[in-house]
Amino acid sequence: MIEFRSVTKRFPDGTLAVEDFSLVIPSRKTTVLVGSSGSGKTTLLRMINRMVDPTSGTIAIDDTDVSTVDPVKLRRSIGYVMQNSGLLPHRKVVDNVATVPMLRGTRKREARAHALTLLDTVGLDRSLADKYPSQLSGGQQQRVGVARGLAVDPNILLMDEPFGAVDPLVRAELQQELLRLQGELDKTVVFVTHDIDEAFLLGDQVAILKTGGRVAQIGTPSEILAQPADDFVASFIGADRGRRALHLTEIDGRRLVVDSEGRPAGVLAS
Ligand SMILES: Nc1ncnc2c1ncn2[C@@H]1O[C@H](COP(=O)(O)OP(=O)(O)OP(=O)(O)O)[C@@H](O)[C@H]1O
Numbered sequence: 429m430i431e432f433r434s435v436t437k438r439f440p441d442g443t444l445a446v447e448d449f450s451l452v453i454p455s456r457k458t459t460v461l462v463g464s465s466g467s468g469k470t471t472l473l474r475m476i477n478r479m480v481d482p483t484s485g486t487i488a489i490d491d492t493d494v495s496t497v498d499p500v501k502l503r504r505s506i507g508y509v510m511q512n513s514g515l516l517p518h519r520k521v522v523d524n525v526a527t528v529p530m531l532r533g534t535r536k537r538e539a540r541a542h543a544l545t546l547l548d549t550v551g552l553d554r555s556l557a558d559k560y561p562s563q564l565s566g567g568q569q570q571r572v573g574v575a576r577g578l579a580v581d582p583n584i585l586l587m588d589e590p591f592g593a594v595d596p597l598v599r600a601e602l603q604q605e606l607l608r609l610q611g612e613l614d615k616t617v618v619f620v621t622h623d624i625d626e627a628f629l630l631g632d633q634v635a636i637l638k639t640g641g642r643v644a645q646i647g648t649p650s651e652i653l654a655q656p657a658d659d660f661v662a663s664f665i666g667a668d669r670g671r672r673a674l675h676l677t678e679i680d681g682r683r684l685v686v687d688s689e690g691r692p693a694g695v696l697a698s
Contacts, residue, residue: 446641463637
């Protein structure tokens with residue numbers, strides 16, 4: 429479990445990115461932080477692995493205050509996947525995946541062998557292992573980014589708009605892939621997006637944020653859809669999609685999120 433307790437982050441230039449934020453992130457579930465640009469999502473994510481330290485408040489992982497843990501050690505024990513894959517351009521795919529385990533002391537041969545199995549895990553052909561990131565498509569690069577995030581077998585996987593830069597079809601594929609992976613791997617995933625459809629599809633728990641990391645609503649997708657907390661949430665759920673407004677429906681006893689034309693956008697656990 430990851431717990432934010434009254435966390436505030438003010439950057440040195442005076443920007444108040446997050447104010448008095450509290451949230452419990454349960455283990456082995458996917459929690460999605462969703463909000464418009466500048467709502468503090470990335471800052472919140474980076475405070476979990478101490479890429480950013482809070483100005484006040486605490487963040488605890490399984491009741492250990494992260495400020496008491498060495499930041500480098502912490503970072504190497506938590507998977508981190510970012511939007512533009514963040515791969516090292518001059519290293520082959522296999523070495524990108526093997527780097528952090530090697531930094532943690534795994535022998536090169538072993539780390540590379542494990543990297544190959546991780547390529548299988550994320551649905552990439554092993555023949556890509558010796559290519560450089562620029563020789564891969566955007567979607568393939570993101571898969572490598574996920575493999576790298578998983579390389580140290582972390583309990584926690586932080587994902588910062590990991591599918592934001594790929595086209596909608598590949599994005600849908602990667603989302604399904606993540607759902608499959610999560611079913612197998614059972615990680616504590618904290619996923620940042622500004623896309624409410626993605627949030628509802630992937631999240632067991634969704635936190636909708638306003639500017640300054642203020643929580644507009646926390647709940648399961650079905651709770652939020654069934655009962656938006658206020659006008660802000662209602663318009664956020666409905667925003668920018670014109671006639672595609674998402675809503676809930678029940679088919680054969682299963683709760684589905686469908687768009688206005690009845691096309692399923694996701695299945696909800698009841
Ligand atoms: N290093 C920094 N120094 C000063 N201000 C910062 C810094 N990093 C972020 N901010 C500011 O903090 C606020 C929150 O930024 P953050 O990146 O966490 O938001 P976000 O919700 O992830 O946005 P986006 O969706 O655009 O990535 C913004 O106003 C941003 O400009």
